[in-house]
Amino acid sequence: MKHAKYGFILGLIGLMVVGCQNQKNPLSISVLQRQNPGVEKRVVIQKLDQFQTEPVDVQMGRSSALYIGTAGGYSSSILLKFSSFGTIPDTATIDKVILRFKPFEVLNPAKKTFMTVNVYPAQSDWQEREVKLGDLATVPLGTPVISAELTPQTDAYDSLLIPPDLVKGWKDSTIENNGLLLTSPTDAFIKGFYARESTSPPVLFVFFQRNGSPDSAFVTCEKDVSLPKDNQGDILGLLKNPLMIGDGIGFAASLKFTLPDLPTDATIHRATLRLAIDTTASLLSANRSYSLTKAMMKDEGGVLQPDSTEIDSTSLSTSRDHLSVDVTNFVQKWVSGKHANNGLRLAPRYFGLDIFRAVFFTDKSDSVLKPTVLIYYSLPAQK
Numbered sequence: 001m002k003h004a005k006y007g008f009i010l011g012l013i014g015l016m017v018v019g020c021q022n023q024k025n026p027l028s029i030s031v032l033q034r035q036n037p038g039v040e041k042r043v044v045i046q047k048l049d050q051f052q053t054e055p056v057d058v059q060m061g062r063s064s065a066l067y068i069g070t071a072g073g074y075s076s077s078i079l080l081k082f083s084s085f086g087t088i089p090d091t092a093t094i095d096k097v098i099l100r101f102k103p104f105e106v107l108n109p110a111k112k113t114f115m116t117v118n119v120y121p122a123q124s125d126w127q128e129r130e131v132k133l134g135d136l137a138t139v140p141l142g143t144p145v146i147s148a149e150l151t152p153q154t155d156a157y158d159s160l161l162i163p164p165d166l167v168k169g170w171k172d173s174t175i176e177n178n179g180l181l182l183t184s185p186t187d188a189f190i191k192g193f194y195a196r197e198s199t200s201p202p203v204l205f206v207f208f209q210r211n212g213s214p215d216s217a218f219v220t221c222e223k224d225v226s227l228p229k230d231n232q233g234d235i236l237g238l239l240k241n242p243l244m245i246g247d248g249i250g251f252a253a254s255l256k257f258t259l260p261d262l263p264t265d266a267t268i269h270r271a272t273l274r275l276a277i278d279t280t281a282s283l284l285s286a287n288r289s290y291s292l293t294k295a296m297m298k299d300e301g302g303v304l305q306p307d308s309t310e311i312d313s314t315s316l317s318t319s320r321d322h323l324s325v326d327v328t329n330f331v332q333k334w335v336s337g338k339h340a341n342n343g344l345r346l347a348p349r350y351f352g353l354d355i356f357r358a359v360f361f362t363d364k365s366d367s368v369l370k371p372t373v374l375i376y377y378s379l380p381a382q383k
Contacts, residue, residue: 024377033037038378041245043260045373049330050343051243051362053236056250056351060226061129063199063353066101067226067248068150068182069115069326071108072283073238074249075231076190076355079122079137080181080224082204087217092208094171097162099180101193102200105186105285107355109152112188118144122178128223138227140183165231167206179223190355196221228355235357239281243362243371245292245316246283247348249356254297254304256343257373262335269376271331273344274370275323281359290316290356296330297342306345314347316358323360331375 067076077180088094090217099119118140126137149158162180169175192199228248232238245253277284284290296310310330316323325346333339348354363368 008351012103014028038380039379040376043262043375043377045227045257045260045375046367046370047257048243048362048371049256051253051255051371053242053244054252054254056252056347057312058228058248058250058352059129059132060228060248060352061127061131062197063226065104065226066106066193066195066202066224067107067147067190067228067355068117068193069107069184070187070231071110071190072357073230073232073235074190074283074355074357075184075229076248077138077140077184077227078182078230079126079131079179079227080182080196080202081122081177081222082219083170083177084219085167085206085217087219088171088208089210090172092215094164094168094206094208094211095214096207097164097167098161098205099160099208100203100227101158101327103154103158103193103286105192106152106154106258107181107190107192107283107285109189112152114149114151115184115186115188115191115244117148117150117160118183118185119146119148119162120144120181120183121166122181125178127224128225128349131225131227133227133229137178138181140181150184150191152191154191158191158193162204167204185232192355196224218222226355239359241361242278242281243275243360244357245346245348246357247290247351247353249357250348250351251357252347253360254343254345254347255356255371256297256341257371259331259334259341261376262375262377264335264337266377266379268328268332268335269270269326269378271373271375273325273327274372274374275325275360276364276371277321277323278359278361281357283355283357284318285356286318288318288356290318290354290358292316293345293347293349294325294327294330295347296333296339297345304342307339310339314346323358327373335377346348 124136170177202221295306298307334341
């Protein structure tokens with residue numbers, strides 16, 4: 001009888017030890033879970049083992065948007081050129097010229113009610129998909145031909161009055177036509193306009209006299225491009241090497257988290273990566289959805305590169321305070337052993353289309369702000 005009692009007590013102690021061990025290692029999968037095969041279980045990971053933000057060179061020549069202004073440590077200028085003046089008679093007297101843009105978004109409007117825009121004749125020829133900051137065409141020289149103010153409103157067209165003599169000189173070839181350079185020294189906001197590739201491109205409205213009678217013509221834009229700049233010189237260093245993605249000033253983010261100790265035959269039902277957005281450090285347009293890619297990383301001779309065969313799209317919605325990424329496919333392959341877990345990469349789907357910066361929290365103690373991975377899985381019955 002005593003032996004039986006001692007055996008029962010030792011058994012209880014054994015179960016207590018196993019339970020304590022499982023509490024010390026919450027990511028381990030207890031053998032007892034095999035007693036409920038097929039039942040969906042959840043594991044929560046709130047730690048990134050590694051993360052890195054990679055700068056990416058960006059050229060904005062193929063974008064269907066134009067950006068001007070200064071905000072959040074960034075600024076952007078615009079180059080554009082008009083040259084099809086054939087509908088205006090050589091003998092015409094040009095009275096008035098209006099440059100018209102259609103806005104669609106504002107970045108970081110803060111509390112400023114306007115920004116100043118200076119317009120200069122560009123000083124050299126330029127190519128839309130090649131020009132970059134520092135080229136002569138991007139440098140404002142001399143006195144602007146006009147200065148005007150723009151508001152953060154986006155519900156109406158913006159117009160700038162261009163000197164008629166300048167346009168007349170372009171048409172007569174008495175003034176070299178390299179287009180216009182628009183800059184803004186005001187730290188207020190960045191305003192986005194539709195570019196020439198869109199259905200609402202920039203247009204010059206030219207009002208003139210034809211044989212003493214008033215007439216008008218509109219001239220469409222031949223080429224245009226945004227010229228974003230990091231005014232800080234090193235936004236990554238200023239933000240103390242954050243986890244960040246962005247366009248205009250390009251950034252891609254790579255990150256890695258340790259998977260729980262799941263059996264290779266576990267069924268992964270779904271897995272989600274959640275990154276909380278640091279809105280004070282980010283530069284985002286309200287109520288926008290930015291198109292992103294998620295790619296599995298692979299080891300290429302000691303260098304981690306995005307795996308072109310394991311890439312998919314996702315999106316960042318600014319109506320929410322976090323980025324939610326479906327990583328089910330990646331986790332399935334990592335758990336099964338089909339792919340090594342070298343982490344994943346998040347980036348704009350296409351660089352050179354937008355200006356934005358999304359910064360994510362990485363070291364907050366608040367569980368709501370911590371990077372989080374939720375994995376839902378089930379186990380097959382033990383054989």
